[in-house]
Amino acid sequence: MKKDLLTKMMIIGAAGLGGLIFTIAVIWSFSGSEKEKNPKISNQDHTIPQEIGENELAFQADSLNGEKTLALIRKPLTADSILPVYDLETQKDILLKIKGSTVIKSEYGEQIAISQIRPGQIIEGKYDKSNFDAFSIQISGRAWEKRNPSALIISTEQNKIKIGTDEYSFDPGILMTFKGGKTITPAEVSGSDELILRGYKNMVWSIEVVAGHGFLVLKNSDAFLGGTIEIGNRDIRTIDKDMRIEVSAGVKKVIITQENMNPYSNDVFIEEGKEVVIDLGEFKPKVGKVTFTTVQEGVTLYINEEKQAVANGEVTLDFGKYKLKAEKEGYTPWESSLTVNQVVMQVTIDMKMEPxxxxxxxxxxxxxxxxxxxxxxxxxxxxxxxxxxxxxxxxxxxxxxxxxxxxxxxxxxxxxxxxxxxxxxxxxxxxxxxxxxxxxxxxxxxxxxxxxxxxxxxxxx
Structure with a gap:
C-alpha cells in the first residue's frame, strides 16, 4: 500500500516538473521572438527605442528623478559616450551619459544623430541626477547664434563684445574660442574671419572660427581712388591709397569700380595668412568723344590750360572732369567745366562781346x-x-x-x-x-x- 502511494507521488512530481519546464520553454521562446520583432536602435543613432514611446520617456524622465539643464557643450562626445557640458544656470560642469535611449533633437524638434551635436552649441536637456544618464538633449531654441557678424569688436580688457550697436559680455574663464577643434584666445579672433557666435541673453558663450583670413592688396590704385571695392557681396569700402584688407579665407567675388575707369570683376581665392595682390595699373580709363562747336569764328580753345589745335571738332578725352576756356579778340573770355561721363558728348561755345x-x-x-x-x-x-x-x-x-x-x-x-x-x-x-x-x-x-x-x-x- 505504501509502495503504491510512493509511486503515485513520484508520477505526479515528474508531471509537475515537466509542466514547469515546458512553461519556461514557451515563455523563453515567446520572449526571443518579441526581441527579434522589436530590436533596439543602436547607440550610434540615439533615437527612441521602438518599445518605448516619446511620451513614456518624458514621463519616465520626470518620474525617475529627472533634472533639467541649459548647458554649453564643452567638449566632443567621448569614446565611452560622456558629453561634458557647463550648466549656464548653476554654473557647474556636468558629465552627461548618452544612452541608446537618449532622445537627440534639433532646435526645430527634429530627431538628429548625436554626431550633429558639436562643442560650442547650447543645449537643453533632461537627465537622471542620481547617475547623470541623459533622457533627452535638444539644441536650444532660446539661445541665439550669429554668423559672420559685421562690425565685431572684442575687448579682452572689459570682457565685452560689440556687434554693431549691440553689446554683450563674456566670462573669460568659460568662453569657448576655437578653430578647427583647437582652442585659441579671443585676441586671435578677427572680425574678418568667418565666425559663428553663440550665446544666451546678453552673454556670449562660444566663438567658433569656421575659416581664418588672408589679405587683399590693391596695387597702382591711384586712378581708382574714391571708388568702391565690394568683397563677397557684403563688404563694401571706399578705395584709399595702398589698401591692405583683411578678408576671410575662401573664394570671394571682388568688384572694383570707379566712375571714370573700366571696372574690375573677378573671383579671387584668399588663402589663410597670405596676400593676394590686384594690380589696377593694367586697367584703362573709360573714354568719351566730345564734339566742340563754336558760334563765332577764330576762337582759341583750351582744355585744362592746354591749347587745342582747333576749336571746332571732335576730341577724345578720358572720363573725368576738365576745365575749359575759349578766347577771341573783342570778346569776353568764355570759361566752363566739363565732366566726361558718356561715350559721346557735345559742347557748344557761344562767346559774348566785350562791353x-x-x-x-x-x-x-x-x-x-x-x-x-x-x-x-x-x-x-x-x-x-x-x-x-x-x-x-x-x-x-x-x-x-x-x-x-x-x-x-x-x-x-x-x-x-x-x-x-x-x-x-x-x-x-x-x-x-x-x-x-x-x-x-x-x-x-x-x-x-x-x-x-x-x-x-x-x-x-
Missing part, C-alpha cells in the same frame, strides 16, 4: 554827360552800347558843348578828345550868336564861331 567803352580825355576838369546822364569829371571812361549817343560837356563859367556821336558795333573802344570850353564873357566875338546870355552857362549848342573839333580814335581795351 565797348568811351573814353573822353579833354577838356580836363569839365563834367561829362552821355544821353543826359552824368558820367563824371573828364578824363572819364565808361561803358557804352553801339549806336548814336548825345555827348554834353559842362563846366561852371563856360559855355557847354553838345555833340552827337555814333559808336560802331565792332567790339572796339572809342577815344575822344574835345577842344577846351569857351569862358563866358572872355571875348564878345567868341560869344554865341544864338542869344545865350552869360547867366545861362549850360547851353546846349556851342558858339557858332567856336570851331569845335572832335578827334575820335579807337582802341582795343
Amino acid at each position: 565797348q567803352h568811351l573814353e573822353v580825355q579833354t577838356p580836363i576838369g569839365a563834367e561829362l554827360y552821355i544821353d543826359g546822364a552824368r558820367v563824371g569829371i573828364i578824363p572819364a571812361r565808361t561803358a557804352i552800347t553801339p549806336g548814336e549817343h548825345n555827348i554834353t560837356i559842362r563846366k561852371e563859367g563856360y559855355y557847354s558843348k553838345n555833340q552827337t556821336i555814333t559808336v560802331e558795333n565792332n567790339g572796339k573802344n572809342v577815344n575822344y578828345a574835345f577842344p577846351d570850353l569857351i569862358r563866358i564873357g572872355s571875348n564878345e566875338s567868341e560869344q554865341p550868336n544864338s542869344g545865350i546870355s552869360p547867366s545861362a552857362p549850360n547851353v546846349t549848342n556851342p558858339p557858332a564861331n567856336s570851331n569845335i573839333k572832335l578827334n575820335p580814335t579807337e582802341d582795343n581795351y
